[in-house]
Structures are given as structure tokens and as C-alpha cells.
Amino acid sequence: MKMLKTLGYLAAASTLGATISLSAQADEVNIGFTGPLSGGAALYGENTLSGLRMAAEEINANGGFEVDGEKHTINLVALDDRYSPSQAATNAKRLKQESNVPAVFVPHSGGIFALMSFNEQSEFLVMAYSSVPSITEKGNELTLRIPPTFDGYVNAFTELAYDEYGKKLAMGGATHEYAKIWSDMIKDKWNSLGGEVVADNPMDYNKSADFYTGVSRLIAADPDVMFIGGASEPTGLVARQARELGYQGPFILMDQAKLDEVAEVSGGMESLEGSIGVVPLSAYTTESAKSFVKRYNKEHGKNPGSEAAFMYGALHGLVNAMTIAGTTEDVHAIRKAMDKGLATLDNSKNPYEVDGVNDKGGFLTDPTVAIVKDGKIEEREISEIIKK
Incomplete structure (x- = not known):
């Protein structure tokens, strides 16, 4: 046909x-x-x-x-x-x-x-x-x-970043409803670990391509880690502009943003060194x-x-x-x-090998965690990251 x-x-x-x-x-x-x-x-x-x-x-x-x-x-x-x-x-x-x-x-x-x-x-x-x-x-x-x-992502991403990079977090996520929920959960988790949110400046990822002003406010707080995330393309722009303004630390990427897609805009996987996000499908075996x-x-x-x-x-x-x-x-x-x-x-x-649907209507599949090391994506087990 x-x-x-x-x-x-x-x-x-x-x-x-x-x-x-x-x-x-x-x-x-x-x-x-x-x-x-x-x-x-x-x-x-x-x-x-x-x-x-x-x-x-x-x-x-x-x-x-x-x-x-x-x-x-x-x-x-x-x-x-x-x-x-x-x-x-x-x-x-x-x-x-x-x-x-x-x-x-x-x-x-x-x-x-x-x-x-x-x-x-x-x-x-x-x-x-x-x-x-x-x-x-x-x-x-x-x-x-x-x-x-994403609650599994939030806990794993936050604990991994806190353990590996430091206590000061700057928040630069998007302004749509999904990103707001993510941001609130990230802040609560970071504070519960004993960390400090040193800056919080959400940006409209859907209407702007110029994030320099917003990113400058985050960098001025001298964070150890920066949380960013919306759709992959504008997230890549945020990451690229942060690098251009001198930020050298890692990013926590909201799960909507995919490391491989973000890297295409931000300047390659090297530009995301140390960053934490979901494992791209292209890295699945x-x-x-x-x-x-x-x-x-x-x-x-x-x-x-x-x-x-x-x-x-x-x-x-x-x-x-x-x-x-x-x-x-x-x-x-x-x-x-x-x-x-x-x-x-x-x-x-069935690329993700979904097993079925739970009693509340959620597809049965496991979240994944990735960290960029030496310009390459490494998968981490969530069970090894989240503290009991």
C-alpha cells in the first residue's frame, strides 16, 4: 500500500x-x-x-x-x-x-x-x-x-550531583508547568541533602533564543552545579551560552532534554562534561x-x-x-x-521493552541515569545512587 x-x-x-x-x-x-x-x-x-x-x-x-x-x-x-x-x-x-x-x-x-x-x-x-x-x-x-x-530521576540526579560536585546549586530551568514541577522537586531534594540553592532564575525556553542575561545571573552566584532543562534544542542553547560566559561546572538536565540532542547544539558532548541526564536511546545495547x-x-x-x-x-x-x-x-x-x-x-x-501497564495507568519501564565522563556517556544504576 x-x-x-x-x-x-x-x-x-x-x-x-x-x-x-x-x-x-x-x-x-x-x-x-x-x-x-x-x-x-x-x-x-x-x-x-x-x-x-x-x-x-x-x-x-x-x-x-x-x-x-x-x-x-x-x-x-x-x-x-x-x-x-x-x-x-x-x-x-x-x-x-x-x-x-x-x-x-x-x-x-x-x-x-x-x-x-x-x-x-x-x-x-x-x-x-x-x-x-x-x-x-x-x-x-x-x-x-x-x-x-521523573521522581526517580530527580532523586538520582540530585544525589549523584551532590555527592560528586558540591553543595551550591543554581536553578535555570524552563517556565512551563512540567519544568516548574521538576524545579520544585529538585530544590526540595537538594535542600534535604544539606545543599544550598544559590540562584533561581527560570527562563522561557519556548519564546527566547537569547539566554545570556538569565544565565549570567546564575553564574554570578558561583554555583557548583547548574540545573537546566526544557526541550533539547533550547536547553542546548542555554548550555552553550553558559559555557561562552565562562561557566565550567556540570549541568543537571531535566529528563525532557536528551544529552545527545543537547550536545548537538551546545558544542559537542565535551561541552557537557560532568553533566547528568537520562541515557539516550542511542546508547542502549x-x-x-x-x-x-x-x-x-x-x-x-x-x-x-x-x-x-x-x-x-x-x-x-x-x-x-x-x-x-x-x-x-x-x-x-x-x-x-x-x-x-x-x-x-x-x-x-517495543524499543524500550515496556512490560505492560500498572493499575494506575503507567507504562511499566525503568528510568535510567547517565553522566558524561571524558566526553562519553556512562550509564549508572539508580539503585546504586539513591541513598537508602
């Missing part, structure tokens, strides 16, 4: 949309996406969307998937929300009303919480790409959290990860971020759950089948 990859952007005063028509069959299943496809976080949004595209194209190229004896294909309908929670909510309502989507993928916590205020009433699954723990603590029966929660990286690299000419890999596996898992549930419309039955849908997924379609 021939794939149609043309993005049809729909211009309007409040939204920019893109519809990816992957098949002209009458038995298409529309799957929604709302995320940042323009502005400072556009690269992050495109990375998440690229994983969904890749999964959808593979599914359709293989003749689609069977549900209750009938073949179906995937039609991915993507809308730009520019990282705005209110626009994400508007997009989701449009996706449900116009395309009758059973699920909407959204890659930012503000948008996720906005959708969770009405998704149960409107009956669609929120496929949440965010590691904020409270997403699955609210008891929303139709929300699934895709990456592992499992066959499922290596296979996905190879296929993604062939198609896109670059290594995938974790967003692309998680989204790729999540869409395959969602389709598998529809097959198991015997429906593309009953979202409660599909949600119930998600655990088995992921657990029985072929590893070639």
Missing part, C-alpha cells in the same frame, strides 16, 4: 494543524495528536510525532490490523498547540468532534491535565507523554502515562533498541530521541490492544486491554 506522507497544515487564528493521511480506506481509525509543532519546542513536538508517524506507516504498509475480523488502517491527525494547555484542549475537542478519535497523544503536562478535565466525559484515551507522577495519581480511568515518572535506532536513522538521517521511541511503541501497543479488545471505538475495553497489548508486543515494535 502506498503511503501518503504529505502534511496538510490548516492555518487559523488560534491553531495550526497538520493532517497525515496514511490511507484512503473507509475503515481508517483516526488517532489524534496535539503538541508543539511551531515555536521553541517545535523540535520536541516533531520528535514525538515522528515516532507515531513511523508506527502508523509500518502498520499501514503491512496491510493494517485486524479487529473482530475486519481490517483497519491508521490515519494520524496532528494539530499544533504551541505548548499551550488551552490550545491543546481546543485541539482535543476538535479531534473528538470532527475525527471521532478514540485516543489523543499529547507530549506536555499542561496539555495532559487540560485534556484530563473532560476526556472521561468525552470518552477518549489521553496518551500522555510526560513523566509527571501526579498524572496517574488522579484516578482518571482513560489516561495512560507513557514514560516512567538491547536488540530492540538497536533495531529501532537503525531503522529510524535510515529514515530520518539521525538518531531518535526517547520521545520518538516511546510514542512508536505506544501506538503499536494501542493497536494491539484494539485487536485484543475486538473494538476500535469502545475506549474502556481498549484501556482494559492495554496491559496485554503492550506485554504481548513484539520486541521489534
